Each structure stands twice: as C-alpha cells, then as structure tokens.
Amino acid sequence: MDFTLPEEIEEKRKKVREFALREFTEERKRYYDENEKYPFDIRKMAYEQGIVNFSNPWDLLVTIEELCRVDPGLGISSFVYAFGSEILMLFGSDEQKKKYLEPVQRGEKIMGFAVTEPVAGSDVAGIASKMERQPDGSYVLNGSKMFITNGSIADYVLVLARTGPPPSEEKRHHNMSMAIVEMKWPGVSANKLRGKMGVRATDTAELVFENVRIPPENIIGEIGKGFYYVMTFFNITRIYVAAMSIGIAQGALDMIVEKAKKDRRFSSQESIQFTIAEMATRVDAARLLTYRAASLLFQFNPDPVFTSMAKYFAAETATYAAETALKVTGLDGAVTSLERLFRDSKIMEIWEGSSEIEKLVIYRMFMKKMGVE
Amino acid sequence: MDEEHRVLESVVGEFATKEIEPINKQIELEGIPIDLKKKLSAQGFLGALAPYELGGASLDRLGYSILLKQLASASPSVAFYIFLQNSLVIKSILLEDDIREKVMSISSGNSSGTFYYSNKLNFLDYGGVVNDGRMLRGTLNAVINSDANIFIIPDNNGRFYLLENGYSALDEHEKLGLRGLRFSPVRFEVDIGNAVELPVNIDEILDDIHLPISSIALGIAQGALNKAIEYAKERSAFLHKLKDFQPLAFGMAQAYSQLDILKEYMVNIAQGERDINKELMLKIVSIDFAREVSKLALQVHGGYGYLMDFGIEKYYRDAMFLSILGGNHIDEKIKLSSTIFQEKAGWI
Numbered sequence: 007m008d009f010t011l012p013e014e015i016e017e018k019r020k021k022v023r024e025f026a027l028r029e030f031t032e033e034r035k036r037y038y039d040e041n042e043k044y045p046f047d048i049r050k051m052a053y054e055q056g057i058v059n060f061s062n063p064w065d066l067l068v069t070i071e072e073l074c075r076v077d078p079g080l081g082i083s084s085f086v087y088a089f090g091s092e093i094l095m096l097f098g099s100d101e102q103k104k105k106y107l108e109p110v111q112r113g114e115k116i117m118g119f120a121v122t123e124p125v126a127g128s129d130v131a132g133i134a135s136k137m138e139r140q141p142d143g144s145y146v147l148n149g150s151k152m153f154i155t156n157g158s159i160a161d162y163v164l165v166l167a168r169t170g171p172p173p174s175e176e177k178r179h180h181n182m183s184m185a186i187v188e189m190k191w192p193g194v195s196a197n198k199l200r201g202k203m204g205v206r207a208t209d210t211a212e213l214v215f216e217n218v219r220i221p222p223e224n225i226i227g228e229i230g231k232g233f234y235y236v237m238t239f240f241n242i243t244r245i246y247v248a249a250m251s252i253g254i255a256q257g258a259l260d261m262i263v264e265k266a267k268k269d270r271r272f273s274s275q276e277s278i279q280f281t282i283a284e285m286a287t288r289v290d291a292a293r294l295l296t297y298r299a300a301s302l303l304f305q306f307n308p309d310p311v312f313t314s315m316a317k318y319f320a321a322e323t324a325t326y327a328a329e330t331a332l333k334v335t336g337l338d339g340a341v342t343s344l345e346r347l348f349r350d351s352k353i354m355e356i357w358e359g360s361s362e363i364e365k366l367v368i369y370r371m372f373m374k375k376m377g378v379e
Numbered sequence: 380m381d382e383e384h385r386v387l388e389s390v391v392g393e394f395a396t397k398e399i400e401p402i403n404k405q406i407e408l409e410g411i412p413i414d415l416k417k418k419l420s421a422q423g424f425l426g427a428l429a430p431y432e433l434g435g436a437s438l439d440r441l442g443y444s445i446l447l448k449q450l451a452s453a454s455p456s457v458a459f460y461i462f463l464q465n466s467l468v469i470k471s472i473l474l475e476d477d478i479r480e481k482v483m484s485i486s487s488g489n490s491s492g493t494f495y496y497s498n499k500l501n502f503l504d505y506g507g508v509v510n511d512g513r514m515l516r517g518t519l520n521a522v523i524n525s526d527a528n529i530f531i532i533p534d535n536n537g538r539f540y541l542l543e544n545g546y547s548a549l550d551e552h553e554k555l556g557l558r559g560l561r562f563s564p565v566r567f568e569v570d571i572g573n574a575v576e577l578p579v580n581i582d583e584i585l586d587d588i589h590l591p592i593s594s595i596a597l598g599i600a601q602g603a604l605n606k607a608i609e610y611a612k613e614r615s616a617f618l619h620k621l622k623d624f625q626p627l628a629f630g631m632a633q634a635y636s637q638l639d640i641l642k643e644y645m646v647n648i649a650q651g652e653r654d655i656n657k658e659l660m661l662k663i664v665s666i667d668f669a670r671e672v673s674k675l676a677l678q679v680h681g682g683y684g685y686l687m688d689f690g691i692e693k694y695y696r697d698a699m700f701l702s703i704l705g706g707n708h709i710d711e712k713i714k715l716s717s718t719i720f721q722e723k724a725g726w727i
C-alpha cells in the first residue's frame with residue numbers, strides 16, 4: 007500500500023492550482039455566477055493550456071479537485087464539456103467514437119448526458135421517453151429530459167429512452183436503450199433553466215424531443231442495454247463528483263485557515279482549533295475513500311460499494327465544510343467566495359445519485375459481498 | 380397561547396399566503412416592493428413594536444415573535460426587514476424623545492432604516508467611521524438594508540448616531556441570503572451637526588435580539604418543512620410516494636417533533652417573565668435547527684430543490700445568513716457557559 011501519487015501527478019496538481027488561482031479571478035467568478043453564463047473562454051484556456059487531460063485518469067482527478075477548490079462553477083465548466091464520453095469509450099462503435107467522441111476530446115464540440123426526466127430522477131427505470139423502431143430501421147424519439155448539464159450549449163447528447171415496455175414491475179429497467187442525438191436535428195429543443203442556487207456557470211437545460219428521427223448507426227451498443235450502460239457510467243463519474251466535493255471541502259478549509267492566519271484571537275480559541283482539526287480530518291478521509299475507489303476503477307476493477315461510499319461521504323463533507331467554514335468565519339466568510347462554495351456544494355448531494363441513492367447502492371452491493379442476495 | 384395571539388397567528392399566516400407567497404420570487408430578485416411595505420404597514424406589522432400613535436401595533440413579546448415566525452415561514456427576508464426596523468431602528472429612535480416622529484415614517488413605509496452592528500459579529504474587515512468632532516467620515520462594510528434612508532451607526536468611539544444624509548451605498552456584496560434586502564458597504568461623510576446622537580447601549584440591544592432571531596429561525600424551519608411535507612406527498616420515485624420511504628418520512632417526522640417542541644418553548648419564554656439566558660439558549664438551538672431543516676427540505680426536493688422557482692433553496696441560504704447575522708457564536712457560547720458554570724468558563 008502506497009499513499010503517494012506519482013510525481014508527475016503532483017506536479018500537475020501544482021500546475022492546475024496555479025492556473026485556477028490565476029484565471030479564476032474574483033471578477034470572473036462573480037460575473038459567471040451572477041449572469042448564469044457558461045464560460046466558453048475559460049473552457050478554451052483550460053484546454054489550450056493543457057489543464058484538462060482526459061487521457062490520464064489520475065491527472066483528471068486531481069485537476070477536478072484543484073479547479074473546484076478555487077471555484078466549482080468555473081472548475082466544472084472547464085471539463086464538463088465531455089460529459090458522457092465514458093459511455094462512448096466503453097460502448098460506442100468505432101464510427102461513433104470518430105464522429106462524436108474525438109471532436110469532444112479535441113475541445114471542439116460539447117456533449118451532454120440525458121437521463122433525468124421531469125417524472126423521474128433517482129428512479130432511472132421510471133423514465134417515460136420512448137424510442138420507437140421504424141420499418142426502415144431508424145428510431146423515432148419522443149419525450150422530455152430535465153436538468154441536463156450542457157443542455158443548451160451541447161452539440162449532441164446521449165439520451166436514454168424506452169425501446170419497449172417494462173416486462174414486469176421488477177424488471178422495469180429492461181427495454182431501455184441509449185442513442186446519440188444531435189441538438190440541431192429537427193424536433194429537438196432546449197430550454198435553459200435559470201435560477202440555480204449554485205454552480206451557476208454550468209449550463210443546465212430542459213430538453214424536448216418531438217418525433218426526432220434517429221438513424222440506426224446512432225444507437226449506442228445493444229438495444230435494451232441502456233440501463234446497464236447508465237449504471238456503469240455512474241460508477242465512473244461518481245468518483246469525479248467525489249473529486250469535485252473534495253475540492254470544495256478543501257476550498258472551505260482554506261478559507262478558515264486564511265482567517266486563522268490573519269486573526270490570532272480567532273485561532274487561539276480551542277473551539278476553532280477543533281473545528282479546523284475535524285474539518286481537516288474529514289477532508290482527508292473523503293480523499294482517501296475517493297482515491298481507493300479511483301485506484302480500483304483505474305485498474306479496471308471498480309467496486310460499486312467503495313465508489314458510492316466515496317461519492318456519498320465526499321458530498322456530505324463538501325456541504326459540512328462549507329457550512330462550518332461560513333459559520334465560524336461569520337461575516338468575514340460571507341462577503342468572500344466562501345458563500346459561493348456554500349451554494350455550490352449542495353448539488354454534490356443531489357446529482358449523479360443523491361446521498362439516499364448512494365446509501366441504497368452501498369447497502370445492496372455490500373450485502374452481496376457479505377453473501378446476501 | 381391565548382385567543383388574541385392565536386388570532387394573530389392565523390391573520391399573519393393568511394397575510395403571508397395571500398400577499399407574500401405570490402411575489403416571493405420578485406422579493407428575492409428585486410427587493411421588498413413598496414406596495415408590500417404599504418400592506419404590511421396597513422396591518423401595523425411594519426411598526427410592530429411602535430406605539431399605536433406612531434403607526435405601530437404595540438405588540439407584546441409573544442405577538443412580535445409570532446409575527447416574525449409567520450412572516451419568515453413565507454419570506455425570511457420580509458421577517459428580517461421587520462426585525463431590523465423594530466428591534467434595532469425603532470427601539471433606538473424611541474430612546475430620544477425629540478425624534479419620536481421618525482418612527483411614524485418607518486411604520487408607514489415612507490422611510491426605511493438600518494442599524495449597524497456587523498462589527499460585533501466577529502468581522503475583521505468591517506471598516507469604520509471616524510468622528511473628528513466636526514464630521515463623521517468613513518466606510519462601513521457589510522451594511523444590511525443599505526438602501527435605507529435612515530442610518531444608525533457607531534463611530535470609532537462606539538457612540539451611535541442617526542443620519543439621514545451624507546451616505547452613499549457602494550456596489551453590492553454577493554448575497555448569500557436574505558436577498559430581499561440590499562447588502563453592501565456604505566460610505567459616510569456627514570457633518571456632525573446633521574447627525575443625532577442616540578444613547579444606544581449596544582450590548583443591551585443585542586441581548587434583545589435573541590428571541591426575535593429565534594422566531595425568524597423557527598419560521599424558516601416551519602416554512603421549509605411544510606413545503607417538504609407537501610412535496611413528499613405528491614412526488615413519486617420507485618413507484619411510491621416519497622413520504623413512504625422511511626429515511627425521508629422519519630427525518631421529517633423528527634424535524635416536525637423538534638419544531639413543535641421549540642415553538643412551544645418559544646411561546647413559553649415569550650409569555651413568561653423575561654429570561655435572557657433562556658432566550659439565548661433558544662436562539663443557539665433554533666438557528667442550528669433552521670439550518671438542518673432547511674437542508675433536509677431542499678434534499679427532499681431533489682434537483683428541484685436546487686432551483687429558485689421551487690422556493691425552497693432560499694431557506695437554506697437564509698438560515699445560513701441568519702446564523703451569521705444573529706450574533707457572535709463564540710462570544711455567546713462563552714456567555715452561556717459562564718452562566719451555566721456560574722463563573723468564567725469556556726474561554727480557552
């Protein structure tokens with residue numbers, strides 16, 4: 007067991023930290039947050055300066071941590087343009103990879119991943135969108151999607167829809183499939199959602215599909231396997247959400263440390279010292295859980311128990327850290343970007359499987375390990 | 380609770396549903412509209428603590444607590460505004476007989492006041508106003524309700540002055556919560572001859588805010604929890620209503636119980652003989668409680684909880700902001716510890 011990351015990854019961490027501190031200026035953070043605008047310029051800079059590197063997963067993990075430590079809204083926007091790409095990597099055809107994945111990886115195109123619907127979020131098998139097969143082999147998609155990241159700026163989205171009715175109540179997750187849908191196709195529309203509490207630089211939209219014709223070559227993998235693909239995807243991205251959460255928690259801790267440095271009266275009190283000790287411990291625990299889950303995943307041996315534990319615990323650590331930091335730094339914190347970290351942090355407990363859903367996964371998979379079906 | 384206060388509770392509740400709920404988004408985005416201030420004034424709520432002849436409602440402690448709780452349940456911003464006008468501004472003005480009439484302009488909604496106590500909130504960078512005997516000059520950071528036209532502010536010697544000119548509000552801070560009120564630094568440059576010195580004892584004033592701040596906190600918890608309960612009855616996942624899942628139902632039931640107990644405690648101490656320690660105890664507990672419940676309520680709403688349109692995320696932000704504006708946690712806990720141990724305690 008070795009608890010150190012390779013030197014080049016630690017070097018990269020430093021480089022990303024410098025980038026974030028330099029480019030995520032107070033004005034930019036505030037501008038994109040207040041105006042709820044996606045920061046195309048920052049995405050471009052991050053790409054051009056080699057900050058975002060999808061080819062090395064450890065590199066990506068520490069990059070996410072360091073970007074979110076300074077500003078989650080701008081940080082997430084810097085890499086989320088490739089959201090969904092693991093699905094194409096794992097299950098896409100060679101043609102799909104060439105046509106859709108590569109332009110995203112080159113930083114030219116933006117992708118989204120559309121599962122959630124107005125009627126169902128946590129309950130993925132409860133979605134209602136339908137893809138119906140036509141005599142010519144193509145499919146026609148009808149339905150709507152909710153809260154889709156990149157929804158109004160994406161060039162294409164990966165959509166989950168029903169390709170047949172559920173065979174029974176227990177098998178509701180059967181007969182679901184995934185397809186690549188281009189946003190410029192007839193019948194596709196996006197409505198940007200405004201008024202998010204946090205991560206306001208990221209784009210979120212509601213999508214509507216009306217008789218959208220999908221050519222057969224845009225179906226991902228096998229028909230009927232969509233639910234399985236989505237769960238496989240979550241088992242990867244939950245680790246990246248955990249990394250975002252650690253970044254936020256670390257950012258909040260940084261703020262208290264900053265105040266402790268400036269204000270001796272503040273830091274001389276034992277209650278403050280204990281707060282810092284507890285927070286530092288929790289941040290480290292979240293990081294260790296995440297790195298273990300990541301290490302297994304990156305060796306192609308993911309463990310859903312560890313992955314969900316990491317996502318659940320790191321997300322709770324993010325909100326705990328932001329709340330605690332604000333509480334103890336008082337108005338000093340409230341007039342700085344700590345208040346933004348606080349608003350941003352809450353989404354971590356909701357997206358990519360809420361804390362409640364993570365606990366269900368942990369229970370089921372843990373009991374399976376213990377020999378209970 | 381007697382009949383009179385029960386009636387007040389339902390009247391304020393109805394007022395909040397009818398007059399505040401429908402414009403909540405506008406309040407959050409643009410501030411409290413003058414129209415609403417006029418309606419609050421017509422009910423006597425704006426000058427809740429002021430005597431009748433000055434346009435107020437002369438509410439007792441319990442009445443005032445009920446008013447703040449019920450308003451906060453719909454809009455924490457509106458409740459905080461009323462609190463600021465009454466517990467801080469009107470109370471201070473009434474210390475000086477010659478200027479009593481100014482209370483009238485506040486309770487009628489024609490004027491709006493603010494009172495600066497941010498320097499008491501463990502705030503390093505609060506700025507300051509220097510009194511050189513002729514002028515009051517300087518900038519105060521983090522003034523809440525900074526578009527007021529009546530300012531009560533401390534000078535560098537801790538003496539309080541009321542000013543109605545010579546101020547200019549600067550760019551707004553990012554706003555964590557209570558977005559219905561403007562929040563920014565304010566620059567002052569005013570001839571001392573145009574300022575009225577008030578015999579404000581800041582420590583006494585701050586001892587008096589425990590109960591009203593508790594009432595707002597409990598209102599936040601009540602508003603957020605009611606919304607979550609309603610949502611859990613409607614929304615389904617995995618073929619069941621959210622209310623049917625134990626972790627959600629138990630969490631809300633627990634919060635409901637705690638809220639009920641805290642409300643009862645609030646009524647008791649607001650009715651009984653004044654006990655500052657009990658008020659402080661209630662404040663410390665209810666502020667943390669408001670933060671927990673508003674977080675739970677947001678979580679129950681899933682992704683929708685994160686959107687302003689659902690009217691739930693504001694409780695989470697407002698509870699956090701209230702916990703910052705409600706007092707200095709550490710100083711207050713030292714005070715409470717010392718009372719409990721009956722000697723100096725909790726100072727290391």
Ligand SMILES: Cc1cc2nc3c(=O)[nH]c(=O)nc-3n(C[C@H](O)[C@H](O)[C@H](O)COP(=O)(O)OP(=O)(O)OC[C@H]3O[C@@H](n4cnc5c(N)ncnc54)[C@H](O)[C@@H]3O)c2cc1C
Nearest residue numbers: 121122127128153154155358360362616624678679681682
């Ligand atoms: C900013 C933002 C960006 C997003 N981006 C995307 C995206 O790009 N693509 C996408 O597909 N989705 C996206 N989402 C959707 C997100 O994944 C869902 O909001 C989330 O899965 C929760 O679903 P829901 O909102 O429908 O809540 P619901 O499923 O209705 O859940 C409501 C509450 O009930 C709880 N709950 C549900 N079932 C149970 C149970 N069995 N036991 C106990 N508790 C339960 C949940 O944990 C939650 O607290 C995004 C959401 C937001 C807010």
